[in-house]
Structure formats: C-alpha cells, structure tokens
Amino acid sequence: MNLKDLDVDANNKSLQRSHGLSWDLNTYYFMFQLSFENKPITHRGILSTINSTYDLLGILAPIIIYEKLVLRSLVSETVDWDHLISDELALEARRIPRTYVPYLGRTTTRELHVFSNGSKKTIPVVVYLCTTDSNRTPHLRIVLGMAKFAPTSGHTIPVLELCAAVLGVNIAQCVIDQVDIHIDNVKYYMDSKIVLGYIFHETRRVFIYVANRVARIRKFSNPSQWGYVPIDHNPADLGTRSVLTKDLQDSIWLFGPQQFLASNCKKSCNQGHQLVDPDEDYEIRPTVTVLKTCAPSESVLETHRFERFSNWKRLVKAIAFLKRLTHACRSKKLLTNAITIDDCLDTEHFITRSVQATAFREEKNRILQQNAISKRSCIANLNPFLDEPAIMSVGGHISNSDLCLQEKKPIIILGRHHVATLLLRHYHDKMKHQGRHFTEGAITSAGLWITGAKQLISSVIHRCVTLEVSPPFTNVGVDTFGLWNIVIT
Template sequence: MKVHVFGNSPSPAVASSGLMKIAHMSRDSHGADVEEFITRNFYVDDGLTSCSTTAEAINLIQRTQAAMREYGGLRLHKFASNSLEVMSAFEPQDLVKDIFDLDLDKNLLMQRSLGIQWNLTADSFKFSITTEDKPLSRRGVLSTVNSIFDPLGFLSHVIINGKLILRDVVTETVDWDEQLPDYLMSRWIEWSSSLKALEDLCIPRVTVPYLSKAVRKELWTFCDASEKAVAAFSYVNVLYPDGSSKTGFVLGKSKVAPVSGHTIPRLELCAAVLAVEISQSVTEHFDVVFDSVKYFSDSRVVLGYINNDKRRFFIYVSNRVERIRSFSNPGQWHYIPTHLNPADEGTRGVSPGDVATSTWLNGPVDVHLSDQYDQTITFPLVEPQVDKEIRPTCLKTECRPLLGTSRFERFSDWDRLVESLALLKRFIVYRKEDKSLILPKSLSYYQRAEHFLIKTVQQEVYAEEIDCLRSSQPLPQNSSILTLDPFIDDEGIIRVGGRLKYLRTDVICKNPILLSGKHYLATLLIRKCHQLVMHQGRHFTEGKVRSMGYWMTGCKRLVSSLIHKCVTCRKQRRQFSNQKMSDLPEDRIEPGQPPFTSVGVDIFGPWEVLTRRTRGGSANSKRWAALFTCLVTRAVHIEVLEEMSSSSFINALRRFTAIRGYVREYRSDRGTNFIGAVDPLHINAINIEDPPIKDLLYSGGSVWIFNPPMRHTWVAYGSE
C-alpha cells in the first residue's frame, strides 16, 4: 500500500508518522540538520525555520528536497523567504503560488503563515482585520473576538478588552441573538471600530538580531494580575561582545479573571503560574540555551508564598506554589515595581492605536539598567497572622500519664496484667509506708488495679468525652458513645447510663463499665471470659463479658475474631479426619476364578425361634447363622447353625461346599467365635482350631486366614 485515504481520522497521524520515518532514514545520508528540520520544524505539511546565512538556508532546503524525494517520493515546494537570493535559487514552480508570477525585485511580497501575514519584503508580521459587519449580539461579539488569530500573543493586551466586553455581555444577556444593552453596545462599537488601526502595525519577525553572536542570553518572564485579568509574557535579553544589549518579545498570554470569588493575591498567584507555564513552553521549543531564567512580579505576597519554607498553606495556594517551584526556584523570582512592570498592560488593556509604542512589544525600559535584579533576595511572608491562605499554627499541650497503655501489650493474660499492677502497688506501699509490713495478695489490691487499668484506658480513648462530662457540657455530635448516655461514677470510671437509676440491683448490671473494643485491654478481657466459659461460642463469651459488668463497644466483632484465632477452639471445632483405606488384598481382585473361591466368614445371631409345641406351651430355641461372602463377586450365602459348636459349624461348611463348590481360602476376624482361647470363659463358640474342623479344611484343601487383631483399617469380610 503506497497511498492513504485523505480525510480519515488517522490520516494526520499517518502523514506525520511518514515524515518522521523519512527524517530518521535520511540522517546518515543527508545530515542530522535535515532530520532535525523535519522532526522539529514541520507542522503537518508546513515547514518553518530560520537560518543564519542564505547559503545555509539554500543548502538545507535542497538536501531536504532530495531526502523527501529519495525516501518518500514527496515533492517539497511552495517556498517563501525574506531573502531574494534564497528564492532565486529555486525554480519558479517550486515557489509559493502567490509569488509565482511576481517580480521579486519590484513587487511587495506577502505570505500567510499559520494565520499570520508575513511581509517578505520588510520581513515583518502584519494582521488582517475583517471588515464584515457582525450582528450586535453575543454571537457577533464572540465571532469578532475569535476572528483575530494571534498564537504568539502579540495582541493579547488588545484582545483582552474585547474578552472583557464579552464577559459582561454573557452576564447581561440571555439569548445568543439578543441585542446588546446600550452601555455595552457603545463600548463594543468603540472597541471594534478601533481594530482597523492594527492593519498598520508591523512587528519584526526577528526576535533579536544576531542572536548567534550574543555572549549572554537570558529569558525574562513578567506577570501581573488585576480584578479584570491576569497576564504574563516572556522576553529574550541578549548581550553582545561590544557591551550593547537587545530585548525581544517571545510569547505572551492574557486571561480574563473570574467574576467573583478570587482575591488579588490569588489572582497574582495565578499569574505567576501562567508565567511558569509560558517560560517552560519557551524553554522547550526555543532552540536556544539560556544562561539564566528570571521571573518578575510586583506582588510581595506572592513572592513570600514562593520563598516560604516554614508555614503551610491551604489547598488552593499550596497546589499553585508547588507547580511554580516544580519548574523554578525561589532565587529566580524578583520584585519589580508596578509602574515598571510591562505585564501591567496585559491586565488593563491597550487601545489598538497605542500598540506600536507599548512596553508589551518593546520590552521593559529600566530592568536591564539596574543590577539589583541580579541579587538573590529572600521575601518573607506578608502579615502571616491575618493571611487567610496560611494555615494557623496550633500548639497543643498534651499531658500523658507516666504509665503508658502501650506497656499492656507485653501481657497476654488479663490476670497476669492485673496481678502485676497490684504487685507494683503493694511494692509502692512497702517502700513509702512501713517496710516491716508483709502485704500478701488481697482482693482489694486486685480490684484497685483493675479500676486503675480501666481509668487509664478510658482517659486515653475518651479524653474529650471525659472533659465534657466533668464540665457538665454535652458530648460532641461525632462521639462514638453519644447514644450510650455515659456518666462518671464516684471512682472516676465512665459507665453506661440509662433509665434504670431506681432499680434495686447491683450497679454492674444496670450501669456497666464502658470499654473501647479497639484497645488491647479489651482483647485481654474477652480472652479471659472465653476461658471462663470453657471455650464455648460467641453468645456465651459475650454474655460472660456483660455479667462481669463491662459494656464493650464492638464486642460482637471482637469476640468473633478472637474465637476464630483461638487455638483451642480451632482444634475442638476442626473437621474430622478421614482415614485412607488400605489396598485390597490379592484374593479380592484376582480375575477368572469361580464364585466363592475366596470366602469371608462371620457368625451372627442368635434369634429365638419356635421349634415345637407341647402341652405346657411352645418350646423356644436359639439359632445362629453363618454368613459366607464371596470376596470377588460379593455374592452372599447364609447357613443356619442350630448351636454354637464345632459339629454344627462343620455341617454348615459341608452344606455350603456342597452347593457352592470348592473353597480355596476362608477369611475371618479374630473374634471369640473362631479362636481357641474361649474355654476358660465358658462361652459357646466355634473353635477353628478344633481337630474336626482342621481335618475338614485339610481334606478339602482349604486355608483359614485370620485378619490381624485390632486393625480397624482391615475389613471384616463377612460383615462388610
């Protein structure tokens, strides 16, 4: 694909990307200056640059033409220059269309570059003011003000008057086509009719002559503000080897101030921010390395804000001071009197007839004549005690007890903490009063230690509430215990209030002690109550806390969290373990053998059965059953045993083998039915070790295997 559709959304990006690609490809073959010219001095399809000599300009353009033709197949043409020698070096077809047929030596050459008319003969900028009549309404005012294209800010101090009129029009009118009031109409007609004088204005294209020969280059930025507008602009000041200097306008801006809500110091601060933004833009795009960058303001309040390192500001001033100091330092800011500040014209406005002689374009008069602006001066804050933008300095004196509650976290048990404090109190009594006394543990010391702990925690958590309660003042509306109606008892402890004042019961029930659930002491208390209820659930633990006379904020959540972390509770309430089953024996999974080749045997019973009827009634007897289970197919065979004896079991085995066939092995558990140590117990049992049963198994070629004793992981095959 060699072409791209014109007019698509990505078309400008694709065109710019193509130019950047050509620039990078031509660096080695056509020079680094060609790459820089394409990458930095092209805006879409227009290139604008300045060279020191005509030969340098011709050489740069020719090499750029060759690079674009070679790497992009593009034709670079429509050239225009203030030098006739440069334009004569190219074919007429390569010149701009407007001067294609003109005589370069006799005709006045004009060219429009990015919305501004460029007089090639005088090498100056001119402005074309439209004479089209616009309606005297808000729509017409906006159209006229925006029709003046001034990207560099040459006429900002003129256009600001039109913007101020537009602001008043927006305030006084409702509809876009509503006619202007009389007093605004006269102001508007006077200002719009004076714009024709701008057509006679000529602004030199060259910022300062012979910039490359200057020995020192400085960037000066001035800012100012008034109730109407804020303004800032930058100048280049150069010093030549012969001692002379020149100043040239670079970039300026004027903005309309808000109608209300801003003080003059705030507007001056906004002007300082605008100055930093302009200076940053010039520094980044002006291909000159400045020896110094200076800022000038006529507001000592703003200079005090910028130089301040001790006091804090509110958000509005703080954010803007941070923006200013992010690109500049306080040593770059200087004070200039208001009558010498050229930015003052950008806030008051200038009539179009006075633009040519204004300091906005010609630069400051006396700044470069004085050496005081080269000195670094620190500006203090102006009346910081009454300035509403400065945060007040508050000194808060806080008295803390000698025993800090942070020490409580060294204990993991409530009783140990209380007993340690009680021991400390007994030691103090021993040291101060009578060293001959022996003070053993007592309930009074324990209770006093508890109350001391609670009062210490309450004083730390509810200090503001305690001050209000002691001074009989209402609690703050944002207090977390406001709804509990707290009060201080005779011992200085905060308790929960209520409507049970006349209830004849213990005070711990009707007025429990208030304790914050966020403090570590609450964790120790709940841990003790949880142990007292033998690690039962949340309701029992919470009930124990209440029964001990405490009301804890956030108790439910804290109890649930503690129970969740309790090691004992986690062990007792854990999920039951499941034991892994052992591998099946070989005789249970051997394929291809007939059913009942391997058999599991078990005896169950007895049952009472009716055997015969007699004159005295029915005779009952006991019967047992032998359960034979095939270990492979899980088939079941049951034989009745008339008694628990070897002969009866032999008959059952013979009946079983007669029906089911040969049995290779029998498996059973080591129950008392099958082992031989049952005679001393006088138990009716089948003894596999009896000779008749052994002979029967031997003659049939069968083996009887017992499961290992006390092995619950093995399956009792007969009863499974």
C-alpha cells in the first residue's frame, strides 16, 4: 500500500483498504467484514454473499469452500434462485494477523512448508513461512491458502491427492516468485503414502495421467523434499471438511502444525516411500515379462543341424528349399517354381558362411577389425581374407598365378567339420572312386581348401563301401568266344 492512498481525513483513520481487504493500522490485522442486509437465504443471496468476500490469500478458504459446496449442490438440484433454503451461512467478521515475521532481519533460516490434501469434494493447499532466529526460536505463519473444487466423477482419491500435490507445487512456485525475501528451502507434506510412492518410485511404470503429474512435481521439486504428515496434523485437511468461523481463529489452518514441525519434520522428509500394493493399484501398469532372443546380424544357421545329412546334394537342396519357403512366407506368395542352379549356388555360399562363422569366429572378427590373426590359429599361414560374398578365402601370392579364379581364391573349410566330410564324399563319388589323388585334385579344382585334407580323404576312402577290396580269386569268371573245336587224335 502506498502512503498516498492513506485517507487521513476519514472518520476511522485506523481502518484502511488494501487490495480489497480491510486493514487495521493500529493492530496490524486484516479484517473480513460481511454485510447480510437484504440478503435472504436463497440461491441468489448465497451467491451474492460469497462473491462479496474477497479473500486474495485464501485465509478463509476452509469457510468459503463450504458455502461454495452449498451453492454447487443448489445448481445441481436446479433450485429456483429465490427459493428459501434451510442452510445458514456461517460467515462472520474475522481478524487475521498480517505480520509474517516480527523481525525479518534477525531470522537465520526461512523455509516454506506446503501442506496438501484431496477429497471427493475439494482439493485444498496451504503454505506457511517458517523462520528461526539466532536462538532457534521458530515462528510459523500462513502465507497463502487455496481450496478448489474436485471433479464430480471419474477420479479416485489417490488421483485427487496427486492433483493436490501438483497444486501445492504450483502455489509454492508462485509464492517464491512473489515474495521479496530469499527462501532457503521448500518442504512438502501430505497424508497419502500412495501419492508419496508415486513421487519416490523409479522402477514401475504408471499410466499417462499419473505420469504427467508426477513429472510436473519432479520438475519443480525433489523427492527428498516430500514427507508424510498424519491426517490429524495436516492443516489442509480442514479444507476438505471445512470449519466454523468461530473455530478458524485458533485452528492450525492459520498457525500451522507447530508441534509436528518441531518434532517430526526432519524425520518425515528424510525417509523414502515405496509403492503401496503396486499389483492392486489401477494407476500402475502391470509388470510384463518379455523374453528376448539375440540373433546375429548375419544370416547364419546353426551348423550342428547339418550332421543329420549324409549327402552334400541333399543338404544343399534342403537348405535351398527352406530359404525359398521363408521368402515366400514373408512376401505372402505361393511357392511354385522349382529350385534353380542359382538357388543351389547361393545356398552353397550360405552354408559355407555358416560353417566359417562357427569354426573361424575369432579369425573372422579379427579380419573385420583389420587385426592380425593369432599365430595359434590353424589357418594363420593361409593369409585369409574376406572376398566379395563375405566368405573367408586363401590369400597370398597364389592370387597372382595364372590359375582360374576358383583356384586362385580357394574357400577355407575346417577339416573337423561335418560339411568337410560331406564335400569329400561328394567329390570322391564324382571322380568314380579313383583314389586319394584324384579326389584331392577334384577338391582343389572346385576352389576348396580343406584343412587336413589328406588325412581326411584317406579316412573317407577307407570307409567307402564301394571300394572295399576282396581277396584274390574271390569271384572268377570265364569269357567264351563261340564254339570250341576239339580234335581227338
């Protein structure tokens, strides 16, 4: 209030108007005065009385919210504006201390304590300024209060209490922005452990409505600033059930829960809060168990399945058919065409890559990282590299020879693998079982380099049933060339 606005010629010089409030200069109190003249107890009279009360700081919120609830019920019942009702207004003249702190310069700490609560009818919030002097004497005074209507339906009590917590954070920020003094700390209190669990939790997911409001709370406050207050020590509870005007003067709404703040505030704010019955809370998303299967980026098949085949051609045709079937299922087309030569060639490369990925995993990774292969590897002397189809082949000076492309860059196959045995059987049958040298030459001409090929070829030939050698003269036959003339002398 500016001094130029002071009316010194008025009859009552001690009573002045400030921001719509009556200000007693002698006692430094705010005064709320109501006039009930020509205001009957009707819909119209109640509305006029409530709107004539200007409570900028929300000091009379527990009283006015009750009258607003009465007005709300009249609107829902479609009562006539001039119909007399039985409810009587409980608004009377009140005197509220204006001074927050007796001596602001002597204070050592300045904190805001925000209390909130929620019910099916109202959502009240009240803010207090708590200061201490050098003797650690606390002084508590109401700064701002507010009581809003709760939605008529569609919300549970925990959700309404969460909305009250959001309102408390917003009002605290408004107070910090408007007051001219430095606030050392802000503490928030509520009597709902469910909402405190929402604010503190970091493990379970909640639905969007709750998540957005928790994010708003965490944006302007930390979970460590929130604490639990018993309902009988929560001044915001008065805004949910209202009080009479005569009882407001000495209630904790104006002076705060001084005993609770002196004894339990530090303990309440330092303890964490867990979710209350998360499996039964409809605002918390249910826990979903997800099974994850990690597959390599390359298209690699588990090669131990190849041991079920005893013939190379059957293996190639089976894998080619499965690949075509997979492609047909993904493209949602019918499988009509037969397996072509290109399909078989592509399948042979696929089988070779799968075998190398299993047998030479470490060597292949080192080649991709452009690192040297370990000398302990069985293919270290072959100077291997990855050719265009991502198949490991033999490198070195052999690539400068005049041989054909397959013989210049033979594909490396581990001799201990089952596929190597299938390839040796295939080319041994192709050479009509003509012995080790012919089979080895066929393997080389086909562009394959099988580690330990000589011993493996000997083993395959030894087990070949077609080349089993029998003792001499086991089977004897006679060729005849027609009739024989026998001369008897």
